[in-house]
C-alpha cells in the first residue's frame with residue numbers, strides 16, 4: 001500500500017492574505033494576492049522517497065460572496081502549476097459551513113476517497129495543516145497529524161494536540177524525513 005501526506009493549502013503552501021473587508025487573514029481571493037511559500041525542494045524529497053502528496057483545502061470565499069468562483073479556480077490552478085509534478089491530486093471544497101456538504105474539512109471524505117483510489121494506508125499517512133480543522137480531519141480519517149504553526153492563523157488552533165509541529169512546512173517535513181514515520 002502507499003503512504004500519503006495530505007497537505008492543507010493556505011498557510012502551508014501559500015501565504016495567508018489580510019483583507020480589510022473582513023479584518024482577517026484569509027486564502028488569496030485573486031491571483032494578484034497569491035504568494036507561494038518556498039516548499040518545492042522539501043516536497044520533492046518526499047516524493048523521491050515514495051510518498052504520495054495531496055492537497056485538501058476548503059475554499060468558501062465564493063460561497064461567502066467574497067470572491068468569484070473563476071478567481072478561486074485561477075488561484076488554485078496556479079498553485080498546482082507551481083507545484084507541477086509533485087501533487088498527485090488536489091481536493092477542493094467550495095462550500096461554506098452552512099451548506100451542509102460532506103466534503104468540507106474536518107470531514108474526512110476526501111482523504112477516504114484518495115485512500116480508495118490510490119491504495120493508501122491512512123494509518124501510515126499524515127495530514128498537515130495550520131488549523132484545528134485540519135488536525136480534526138486527519139484524526140477522523142485515521143492519519144497521523146502535524147501542525148504548521150503559521151503566526152497568522154494562531155487563533156484557529158490550540159484545541160487539538162498534534163504528533164508533530166513546526167514553524168513551517170519545511171520543519172514538519174524535515175521531522176517526517178528524520179523519523180521516517
Ligand SMILES: [Mg+2]
Pocket residue numbers: 008009010011012129130131
Ligand atoms: Mg490553512
Ligand SMILES: [Zn+2]
Pocket residue numbers: 093094095101102103104
Ligand atoms: Zn464541501
